[in-house]
Every structure is written in C-alpha cells, then in structure tokens.
Amino acid sequence: MNPYRYIRNINRTSCTDAKKALQKAMIELNQDMEIYNISVKELCNQAHVARSTFYFYYENVMQLKEEIENNLIYDLIQINDNLSHIMVDRKADFPFFQNTCKYIEQNKQAFYAFLIANPNIRFIQKWKDGVKYHFWEFLFDGQKIKNENFILEIIFTEAITAFTYWLKNPYDIDMVHLNLLIVQTLEILK
Numbered sequence: 001m002n003p004y005r006y007i008r009n010i011n012r013t014s015c016t017d018a019k020k021a022l023q024k025a026m027i028e029l030n031q032d033m034e035i036y037n038i039s040v041k042e043l044c045n046q047a048h049v050a051r052s053t054f055y056f057y058y059e060n061v062m063q064l065k066e067e068i069e070n071n072l073i074y075d076l077i078q079i080n081d082n083l084s085h086i087m088v089d090r091k092a093d094f095p096f097f098q099n100t101c102k103y104i105e106q107n108k109q110a111f112y113a114f115l116i117a118n119p120n121i122r123f124i125q126k127w128k129d130g131v132k133y134h135f136w137e138f139l140f141d142g143q144k145i146k147n148e149n150f151i152l153e154i155i156f157t158e159a160i161t162a163f164t165y166w167l168k169n170p171y172d173i174d175m176v177h178l179n180l181l182i183v184q185t186l187e188i189l190k
Helices: 006-008 017-030 040-047 051-058 061-079 095-106 108-117 123-142 148-168 175-189
Strands: none
Touching: 006 061, 006 123, 017 040, 017 051, 017 061, 017 108, 040 051, 040 061, 061 095, 061 108, 061 123, 095 108, 095 175, 108 123, 108 148, 123 148, 123 175, 148 175
C-alpha cells in the first residue's frame, strides 16, 4: 500500500468571492512580505474586505495561508491522478510534467510566492509528499525496491528544481528539452 496515501486526505475548500479576494491579497502581500509580517488589517485593505468578513472565515492569517496551500496541493494531486497508468516515452510529453506546468502557469503568483519570494517549507513538504505519492504508484506499486525513498527524493528534487528554475527564468527554458530530460531520468530510475 502506498505509504504516501495520507496526502489524499487534503481537501479543497469552496471559495466565496470574499475568500478569493483574501487569498489573492495574501498571495500578493506574500510576494514582498514574510507571512508573519502580514496583518489582518493589511490583508483586508488589500482585498477590500471587512475585517469581520475575514474573521467569519478564518481565525488568523496562518489559517488562510494553509487553506491556499491545501487547495493548490489538492489540485496538483487531482490533475496527476492517472500517472500510474502512463508509459514513459521519449517521443511523447510526460503528463506529470505537462499537467504540473500548466497548473503552475495558471497559479503563477502563488507558486512564485511559495517557492521563490518567501519559500514556504510546509507547502513544499506537502507538494513533496504529493509527488512521492504519484511516483510511488508509478514506479513501485506493489514492489519493494531498495532505496525507494531515496529515489523518490531524487525525483522530487529534480521536479522542484525544474519548476522553480522555470518560474525564475521563464525565457531560459526549452520546455521540450526539459520534458525529455525528465523522461530520461525516469527511464534510468524505473
């Protein structure tokens, strides 16, 4: 049984317009400020939402941040759910990479805030567990392989490095070549 299946317990919360505004404001402020320096007052001013509305949904800023993290992780897990049934082929795009790139592109500000501007260790750890969940299914499903945890760490490190570099240097990356590099690495590990 997949040792990372607990990551599937993360749920996506529904978002009202006020919640969306607060989430957007949090991400915008987190581009320039550490999370512990963001006050509820600043957040509400940025979101054009009353403080009472903030407190209706959240107890504190960290709870809002965790909701954003969980929604992102939930979506990443969902979009890559069919990974275990995919064949690695140098001539085809690797769905994990393509799906994740597309999702990061759609949520660029959040990923930039959590990976580059103010690295969010908790978010990165959750993402790591999500990647490990999918790649454990893809590489080891039902098999006990020596050093499987180390192999999964290598895969996550490669993935997070590639996505972070792409966010920092969007015009310096040839996505086709990067996809090929990821496929070659997987062929070595599989």
